[in-house]
Amino acid sequence: MPNNTVNDYKEAVRIKFEKEKNGPFSNYFNPASQANLRDLCWKILTSEPSSDDLNVYYDFFKSKFDPAAEDISITYTDKFKKVGDFLKRKSEPAKIDTINLAAILVNFELRPYQKFFKYADKENFTYDNGFSKSDTKQDSQNIDEEVKQEQKNENGQILTDTAKTTNSSDVKPKSLVNLPKTLKYIGFTTVSTFCLIAVYFMFFYKPCMQWSGDHFEKVSCDLEVNGIGNFNVVEPFDKTIFDLKKINVCDTTSCFDKNGQAVVWYAKTANGIDFFNGHGRHPETNSPLRPVTRYILNKYVKK
Template sequence: MENNTLEDYKIAVKAKYEIEKRGTHSSVLISPSRARLRSLCLEIFKSNQNQNDLNVFSSFFRFDFSPSCSGKLKAQTDKFRPIETFLKGDTNLVDVEAINLAAILVDFQPRPFLKFSKSDWNKDAAKMKEFPGLHKKNEEIHTLKHTEQSHKNTFLEKISKKMVLIVLIVLSFALTSYFVFQKKQCMQWSDDHYELVDCELSTNDLVNFNTIKPLDKNLIDLKKINVCDTTVFFKNGEAIIWYTKTENGIEFFNTHGRHPENDNALKPVTHYILNKYVK
């Protein structure tokens, strides 16, 4: 017997949702939100002793269910976002445990996916009758695929020489930009910041005689800054401005690293430095 796939499972869960949003929990499922799904989840598990379901809960939320875990569950509200958008049809779900939890919320059986995959659910006519929405969903998917293919064929047929020319121009521009960027895989300090430069440039080609270095993405955003007594130097007690001493005095920078000209290590600013050199 061929196993049911994860896509079969998602289609079946969505079909059950279409039924349940007019059922007992319609007030939640007719317009699901993260907070409403969280509350429904708590309500279901308070009376749920199914070990498979409890395992799904533990695996998804990374803690075991208990009647007193509402506070911990509230902190996990955002984890219901992908389930919310999945049920609404806005996004797809790829996480098996998230789909398993969605199956619990709409009371789909058989669950979890491992049990569903080995069942004869999609081959049992009696069970299929319980989910008429599944047939409609499959028809919608087939129609959608057929429509998409028809649109694709129509689009390809309508491509003119003018469109081909536009595509070639765009590709030419993209390739040119790519090769230009590939050549600019080096950087050089210019006054108060790093600039991308051609690695093949020699010092004879430049007015700026600072050393050309291989591109370092951790340093490319380094900038020397001017500070005053109104500059914000700390955030949450941590320094966000860095400094070092040079022959010309003290210089400040927007992040950590090494001084681009003398290679001295930059240090986080301190109140002592501010009192002595700024205030």
């Protein structure tokens, strides 16, 4: 069977992602946050991009790529969330554009999908990520063996789909006789598994979070930290600060409520000043955040 369907394309890109997590760009995939994927996309496309890759970028963002204008806005960055969710198997994208952009980020050779569709069904072709037709055939053989093992009866005999010929036409195949018992076992196992998963998430699962450029993201508490600095620390999930975000402030930004109270907070850094949508501490420098004042706005915000 040809292995060039959209589902094959998705799986091949995801397998390549798992390989690239230990490759030269591993720092962008651990974690594969919106900000990290955004930075990797800009890095790749500013280095002699192909016309296909530039077309994929235009189809995804509805605008041409400009190597002289690096966009790090929240709106632009958030568009990479569905790319990361696809690679991490959290969602199935509705558009092929998302998969094509992910293929660029993991350097999947047969991209975009049109090229994959044309060449992936060659008999001797093996993806550079280890996913091949021979693998698929071996998986199918393994599944067949598992099915035969499950169909053994109490005497260790393998049941078949057809019964031996007898004088009575009323005799049913043994596989059909044991089918209700098999279905009950499968149903009980499935329900038990779901119950155990529900109990785990209700009472034992405790997520963690990590600062990613301009916001916090939920991550596994076992995530291995790559990098140096307080901002890269994986810490227990804290609902009170999880929604803290770094924001861009200009002369038209509403920084005070109707009573004159500040709704924007700030902290000075070695490079200038950072503004946030709430109070607390700066996730990267651990400096306390202070309510913005008109003096600060006049001094640091350009007209």
